[in-house]
Amino acid sequence: TITNGILYPMESESRQVKDLSGRWRFRTDNSSGRDTGFQERWWERRLAETGHVIDMPVPASYNDITQDKSIRDFVGWAWYETTFFAPNAWNNEVTNVWLRVGSAHYYAMVWLNGEQVMEHEGGHLPFECDVTMSLNFGATNRLTIAVNNTLTPNTLPPGEINHYNGKDDYPAGYFTQFKQPPYAFNQEYEFDFFNYAGIHRPVKLYTTPRLRIGEIVTSSDVTADHASATVHYQVTVTDSSRVGQEMASYNITVVLEDSTGAIVNKTSGGSGSITVTQPMLWWPVGMHDQVGYLYTMVVYAGRLGLSAPITTDVYRLKIGIRTVTVDQTLKINGRPFYVIGVGKHEDWDVRGKGFDWSMVVKDFNLLDWLGANAFRTSHYPYAEEIMQMCDERGIVVIDECPAVGMRSANNFVNKTLSHHLNVIGELVTRDRNHPSVIMWSVANEPSSQLPPAAQYFKTVLDRARELDPTRPATFVCNAGYDSDLATPYVDVVCVNKYEGWYDDPGHVEVIQKRLSYFLTQWHEKRSKPVIHMEWGAGAIAGFHSDPSLMYTEEYLCDVMREHFATFDSLRTGSNPVLAGEMIWNFADFATAQATTRAYGNRKGIFTRQRQPKSPAFVIRDRYRALRNQS
Numbered sequence: 190t191i192t193n194g195i196l197y198p199m200e201s202e203s204r205q206v207k208d209l210s211g212r213w214r215f216r217t218d219n220s221s222g223r224d225t226g227f228q229e230r231w232w233e234r235r236l237a238e239t240g241h242v243i244d245m246p247v248p249a250s251y252n253d254i255t256q257d258k259s260i261r262d263f264v265g266w267a268w269y270e271t272t273f274f275a276p277n278a279w280n281n282e283v284t285n286v287w288l289r290v291g292s293a294h295y296y297a298m299v300w301l302n303g304e305q306v307m308e309h310e311g312g313h314l315p316f317e318c319d320v321t322m323s324l325n326f327g328a329t330n331r332l333t334i335a336v337n338n339t340l341t342p343n344t345l346p347p348g349e350i351n352h353y354n355g356k357d358d359y360p361a362g363y364f365t366q367f368k369q370p371p372y373a374f375n376q377e378y379e380f381d382f383f384n385y386a387g388i389h390r391p392v393k394l395y396t397t398p399r400l401r402i403g404e405i406v407t408s409s410d411v412t413a414d415h416a417s418a419t420v421h422y423q424v425t426v427t428d429s430s431r432v433g434q435e436m437a438s439y440n441i442t443v444v445l446e447d448s449t450g451a452i453v454n455k456t457s458g459g460s461g462s463i464t465v466t467q468p469m470l471w472w473p474v475g476m477h478d479q480v481g482y483l484y485t486m487v488v489y490a491g492r493l494g495l496s497a498p499i500t501t502d503v504y505r506l507k508i509g510i511r512t513v514t515v516d517q518t519l520k521i522n523g524r525p526f527y528v529i530g531v532g533k534h535e536d537w538d539v540r541g542k543g544f545d546w547s548m549v550v551k552d553f554n555l556l557d558w559l560g561a562n563a564f565r566t567s568h569y570p571y572a573e574e575i576m577q578m579c580d581e582r583g584i585v586v587i588d589e590c591p592a593v594g595m596r597s598a599n600n601f602v603n604k605t606l607s608h609h610l611n612v613i614g615e616l617v618t619r620d621r622n623h624p625s626v627i628m629w630s631v632a633n634e635p636s637s638q639l640p641p642a643a644q645y646f647k648t649v650l651d652r653a654r655e656l657d658p659t660r661p662a663t664f665v666c667n668a669g670y671d672s673d674l675a676t677p678y679v680d681v682v683c684v685n686k687y688e689g690w691y692d693d694p695g696h697v698e699v700i701q702k703r704l705s706y707f708l709t710q711w712h713e714k715r716s717k718p719v720i721h722m723e724w725g726a727g728a729i730a731g732f733h734s735d736p737s738l739m740y741t742e743e744y745l746c747d748v749m750r751e752h753f754a755t756f757d758s759l760r761t762g763s764n765p766v767l768a769g770e771m772i773w774n775f776a777d778f779a780t781a782q783a784t785t786r787a788y789g790n791r792k793g794i795f796t797r798q799r800q801p802k803s804p805a806f807v808i809r810d811r812y813r814a815l816r817n818q819s
């Protein structure tokens with residue numbers, strides 16, 4: 190199946206990219222119905238003409254940028270605006286201009302020069318459209334984007350707005366500060382990270398010839414002896430003619446280059462395969478000397494036999510040649526792969542979930558320092574630039590949908606399901622060419638013991654495998670092995686369990702027996718490889734005690750040692766129970782305010798500022814040793 194493409198905007202001899210990131214103008218709509226912007230049609234004028242505007246960086250979450258609590262906690266429509274120049278050189282018969290939003294959280298509407306050009310539901314994933322006809326060439330253009338972070342039982346992630354009426358015992362003004370008398374309202378959700386909002390990833394314009402490469406889908410087969418590989422591809426071309434000409438006939442040429450740019454092989458046609466003898470396989474860090482080897486697939490699509498000027502679209506896609514299989518264990522290129530990783534978040538000081546190269550590169554350097562070979566994009570798709578770095582650095586990814594906090598039966602309904610299937614489609618379309626992605630995770634910790642969850646998850650897992658038959662699919666389970674109803678449909682059992690923390694808090698001495706029993710039960714019941722996807726303990730940097738107590742750094746070190754001893758007893762042998770371990774979490778992160786969270790979740794082995802707590806050194810010793818053995 191090929192859905193509409195969403196190729197990452199790359200420059201080439203036929204494409205230009207213009208990044209609109211920077212300082213935009215901004216306002217939250219605080220009116221009681223949160224709808225003044227729509228009534229007054231704010232997109233039709235400069236935002237400053239419709240009221241007070243403030244500076245807002247893009248990309249960034251807006252929540253932590255100002256000193257205003259009402260912006261930190263805002264729920265509703267937030268309005269963004271920028272102006273930019275569209276060069277006259279783009280105004281010709283052969284060029285199309287596309288507007289692409291890397292992600293906006295969660296519901297977004299986009300107007301260009303007062304005309305609505307896009308609407309998109311769901312954060313964490315890109316959306317784009319052809320804006321050629323809406324642009325003022327050789328002049329300034331006004332781009333207005335409204336984003337709404339309201340969660341409902343049918344959004345992903347789900348949540349709800351609760352209204353409170355308590356005028357008698359709350360101070361005067363408390364309810365009216367929310368501008369919605371007599372109610373106060375609160376956004377509530379059952380996932381454990383702060384619901385940051387805004388334009389989280391870059392907004393870009395890019396040009397293509399009007400006959401453009403819309404989508405490229407690749408996969409590869411490798412012979413058992415690794416002596417030969419076949420790269421399969423499918424290319425779709427779209428022709429959005431600006432002058433109403435007939436659909437062009439076109440030809441497609443595909444050239445495979447090695448990492449030095451030397452041509453390996455080439456072919457032509459919209460789909461086919463390319464043979465590579467003695468391929469340089471893509472290997473994760475630690476498995477082979479050759480880490481993260483990438484070929485470049487250069488695709489040319491050109492018009493044939495028309496009187497219009499001939500331009501050829503060129504797109505360079507980095508690909509890796511590797512296979513992923515699951516039998517008794519997880520295998521990459523036919524060899525067992527043991528996951529040593531971390532759960533992560535896109536979460537940083539000040540910018541929230543806003544993409545920032547400094548933070549991203551720092552995190553990759555820390556993953557390398559640690560010796561990790563994998564992470565999960567808990568609990569939503571991460572920026573495309575992060576996925577590209579995983580490909581290059583040989584970091585394996587379990588790529589997760591934003592379906593987290595599905596804890597009630599009214600989440601498992603058709604309305605949510607159809608959105609969930611769309612999101613899987615968008616995620617697979619965006620990420621299927623990344624060799625680093627070895628598995629899809631369709632959700633985290635749903636209440637999979639509820640009867641409707643069985644059919645629900647069978648449907649979404651089947652959709653993931655139908656869209657991408659080359660990768661296993663799973664969801665991350667925290668229902669009990671006796672009560673869960675959905676893991677029969679996964680390829681790898683992924684479980685979360687906090688021994689010594691949520692279970693038997695304060696008792697590290699029971700961890701080995703209980704954890705070993707728990708993981709073995711899962712393995713026996715499902716006869717599938719098991720990854721222990723989340724485990725850990727809160728540790729506040731600078732809290733110390735001996736004997737260790739909960740929330741000290743020493744306690745997390747003790748919890749780790751007990752887990753490591755258990756993992757080592759379960760990961761070896763011909764039919765090992767365990768295919769991997771991922772500690773929760775890479776770094777401390779922001780959450781909703783709660784009595785169980787001390788200024789955020791403190792299970793990070795690094796602080797939120799990316800400095801190591803002492804447990805980081807303990808895990809580093811293990812991960813580096815394991816990485817060097819594999």
Ligand code: GCB
Nearest residue numbers: 381633634685723773790792
């Ligand atoms: C979990 C969730 C994760 C939380 C973590 C915790 O099971 O999957 O999102 O942050 O537990 O620390 O409670």
